[in-house]
Amino acid sequence: MSTRSNETIHQLREEVISNGYASGTANYITSARGSILTDTEGNEFIDFAGGIAVMNVGHSHPKVVEAIKKQAEAFTHTCFMVNPYDIAVRLADRLVKVTPGSFDKKVLFINSGAEAVENAIKIARYYKKKSGIVVFDAAYHGRTYLTMTMTAKVKPYKWGFGPFVPEIYRAPFGDIEALREFFITGIDTDNIAAIIAEPVLGEGGFIAPPDDFFPQLAELCREHGILFIADEIQSGFGRTGKMFAMENWGVEPDLMTTAKSLAAGMPLSAVVGRAEIMDAVHPGGLGGTYGANPVACAAAHAVLDIFEEEGLLEKARALGETLTATFTDWQSRFACVGEIRGLGAMRGIAIVDGDGRPDPAKAKELSASCFARGLNILVCGIHGNIIRVLMPLTIEQDLLQKGLDIMEAGLAEI
Numbered sequence: 001m002s003t004r005s006n007e008t009i010h011q012l013r014e015e016v017i018s019n020g021y022a023s024g025t026a027n028y029i030t031s032a033r034g035s036i037l038t039d040t041e042g043n044e045f046i047d048f049a050g051g052i053a054v055m056n057v058g059h060s061h062p063k064v065v066e067a068i069k070k071q072a073e074a075f076t077h078t079c080f081m082v083n084p085y086d087i088a089v090r091l092a093d094r095l096v097k098v099t100p101g102s103f104d105k106k107v108l109f110i111n112s113g114a115e116a117v118e119n120a121i122k123i124a125r126y127y128k129k130k131s132g133i134v135v136f137d138a139a140y141h142g143r144t145y146l147t148m149t150m151t152a153k154v155k156p157y158k159w160g161f162g163p164f165v166p167e168i169y170r171a172p173f174g175d176i177e178a179l180r181e182f183f184i185t186g187i188d189t190d191n192i193a194a195i196i197a198e199p200v201l202g203e204g205g206f207i208a209p210p211d212d213f214f215p216q217l218a219e220l221c222r223e224h225g226i227l228f229i230a231d232e233i234q235s236g237f238g239r240t241g242k243m244f245a246m247e248n249w250g251v252e253p254d255l256m257t258t259a260k261s262l263a264a265g266m267p268l269s270a271v272v273g274r275a276e277i278m279d280a281v282h283p284g285g286l287g288g289t290y291g292a293n294p295v296a297c298a299a300a301h302a303v304l305d306i307f308e309e310e311g312l313l314e315k316a317r318a319l320g321e322t323l324t325a326t327f328t329d330w331q332s333r334f335a336c337v338g339e340i341r342g343l344g345a346m347r348g349i350a351i352v353d354g355d356g357r358p359d360p361a362k363a364k365e366l367s368a369s370c371f372a373r374g375l376n377i378l379v380c381g382i383h384g385n386i387i388r389v390l391m392p393l394t395i396e397q398d399l400l401q402k403g404l405d406i407m408e409a410g411l412a413e414i
Helices: 006-016 062-074 088-100 113-129 146-150 176-187 213-224 245-249 294-309 312-333 360-372 396-413
Strands: 029-033 036-039 044-047 105-112 134-136 169-170 192-197 225-229 255-258 269-274 339-342 344-352 378-380 384-391
Touching: 006 360, 036 245, 062 294, 088 105, 088 269, 088 294, 105 113, 113 134, 113 146, 113 192, 113 225, 113 269, 146 169, 169 176, 176 213, 176 245, 192 213, 213 225, 294 312, 312 339, 312 344, 339 384, 344 360, 344 396, 360 378, 360 384, 360 396
Parallel strands: 134 169, 134 192, 192 225, 225 255
Antiparallel strands: 029 036, 036 044, 105 269, 255 269, 339 344, 344 384, 378 384
């Protein structure tokens, strides 16, 4: 425990950290283990946020910590583009085997989710020699200029930052007939390089499409010679009960982006895709100084080991069943609980008013109430009224139940 109080640290933060770089709380974390966060004053919080879907294997998992230590003692950086190393090559080999697709695949490593999306778009445009990109309503793809353009919600992500990147077109999500109509009236399909979609909308409100949407979307892309990119940054690594969410529908994307839980908190992301597409770009056309950082790669190897050795997908499926049953019970008991959102353990509930309309004020109140009781949860959605849960898939049953009890008490309160 630190000798400095949350208030003291926060005062300094106000002096030295940009106001635009905001945080949801003013409790400063000094340690995290499993599903528990501890702040500088020794206060503990059950973590239902997981660093926004980053800690699927739990905080400070011993295997991850050991892998990081071992690699850090060997070397921390050479730049893969200058002096490559085996640990990244072996990680790429594991990723092409674990990601959906029965075809030959190749990998590009970069640092963040937004970088992965940017590079997937670069690769698609280069390969197809076309510039148009189709994104969806309520999508979130990042905060760089291209990915910010692709993101749907204006405040806070896009407000005041224009002008944006051209040749980005927005289509309705989850409605294949509306999408077919959009192909006729909304875009020139001859100039579209790719369609990119989150399997389950993340920041947009944990919206899962009808079961036939993605299979039909993939077929529509094939009909028009358009690449399909799956943005698995938040939905990947077991969150929906499959290693990657697209497996729920048997869809094999041409390109896929992954980040977040790939390396258990270390900055690492990847684009994985069909070999002929990934190889289309000229040597030197893709890269970055820190991409495939060896310490981050070591953490990612440990993550894959944990999934293989500790039955994490089975735990994810059981967690999803518990969340679904609990949220269904709340829906029948609390008028403020509207639609149940998501898929598997990527679950959320809509907080609504007496007329069934989005109630962001109540959602914010519930979040604050839970945090005051020792539970860390997140609000998302276009209207800011979706409570989403992204606890580690490794969470112990007693902590899970305690966290759900806190949420229930908060719902009764509001």
